[in-house]
Amino acid sequence: MNLSLYLLTVLIWGTTWIALKLQLGxxxxxxxxxxxxxxxxxxxxAILLLSGRLQKLDKRGQLICLAQGLCLFCINFMCFYTARQWIPSGLVAVIFSTATLWNAIxxxxxxxxxxxxNVLAGGAMGLAGLALLFWPELAGHEASHETLLGIGLALLGTLCFSAGNMLSSLQQKAGLKPLTTNAWGMLYGAWMLVAICLVSGTPFGFEWNSRYIxxxxxxxxxxxxxxxxxxxxxNVLVFRKPKAIPMAVAREA
Structure with missing residues (x-):
């Protein structure tokens, strides 16, 4: 079951990079x-309301969703998108591959x-594999203030991703389903991004064409x-095993 979830997630999130490239403009x-x-x-x-599966959240649940939105759907994405301006994508991938180890810790x-x-061994092997794969790109990139800033942002984004995983697991342990917590988390994350745009003076535009839409x-x-x-x-399936930990199986664009 976990293998099927892993493969399907990799397929979906692997192809989001194509869609992301089409978003740039x-x-x-x-x-x-x-x-x-x-x-x-x-x-x-809409899905939850039509199916009657929207769960009620108390104040604690809403606050955790707010924190989840901040970690998973706001800071995390802003850090990685900004980091890519200063460091190569290979280095970003290597840094994010440490998410599995951060989840374990x-x-x-x-x-x-x-x-x-086996989790530590698998994480170390995956990290080493990515480092070898992107070594030519990494070796040719000179260290600079921008490089260090990019690395710091990528690491911060990874830590936020792991923190979001922990918050989601906490919600699920309280009996809340991922659909409900994700809905609220995404909504809070979207509003935080809107606030960032307003404060920074970033203009809201939209491209009314088939590529962007x-x-x-x-x-x-x-x-x-x-x-x-x-x-x-x-993560729910893994957490039900007494000696297991949540895993970050992939990274969407």
């Missing part, structure tokens, strides 16, 4: 991300989950709604 990145998660949250809320610290040896729909529905749900479902 006149619309500011922060605005495009805000549109994406606003649309994704509306789709999730955080699960140990906050949930007292034992860290399985089609890629936006793909990123919002398969890329966000379906992909993130698969990840959260996989």
């Amino acid at each position: 006149e619309v500011a990145i922060a605005a495009s991300i805000a549109y994406r998660f606003a649309l994704a949250s509306l789709v999730l809320f 955080n699960a140990r610290l906050f949930f007292k989950q034992q860290i399985a040896a 089609g890629s936006l729909l793909y990123l919002a529905i398969p890329g966000s709604v379906i992909g993130l749900l698969l990840v959260m479902l996989g």
Whole structure:
């Protein structure tokens, strides 16, 4: 079951890079991300309301969703998009591959989950593989102030991603389903991005063409709604095992 979820998530999130490239243009990145998660949250809320599965959240649940939105759907994305301006994509991939290890460490610290040896070994092998794969790109990139800033932002984005995973697992342990928490988290994340645009003076634009609208729909529905749900479902299955920890199986664009 976990393998099927993993493969499907990799397929969906792997193809979001194509849609992301089609998004680049006149619309500011922060605005495009805000549109994406606003649309994704509306789709999730519509599904939940029509199916009668929208759960009620108390104040604690809403606050955790707010924090989840900040980590998973706001800071995380802004950090990685900004980091790519200064460091190569290969280095970004290598840094994000440490998310599995951060998940293991955080699960140990906050949930007292034992860290399985195969998880550490797998994470180390994956990190080494990515480093070797992108070594030519990494070796040819000179260190500079911008490089260090990009690395710091990529690491911060990875830590936020892991923190979001922990918050989601906390919600699920309280009996809340990923669909409900993701809907609220995406909505909060979208509003935070709107606030960032307003404060920074970033203009809100939109491209009324098939390229931009089609890629936006793909990123919002398969890329966000379906992909993130698969990840959260996989984490639920893993958490039910006494010695397991949540895993970051992929990274969507």
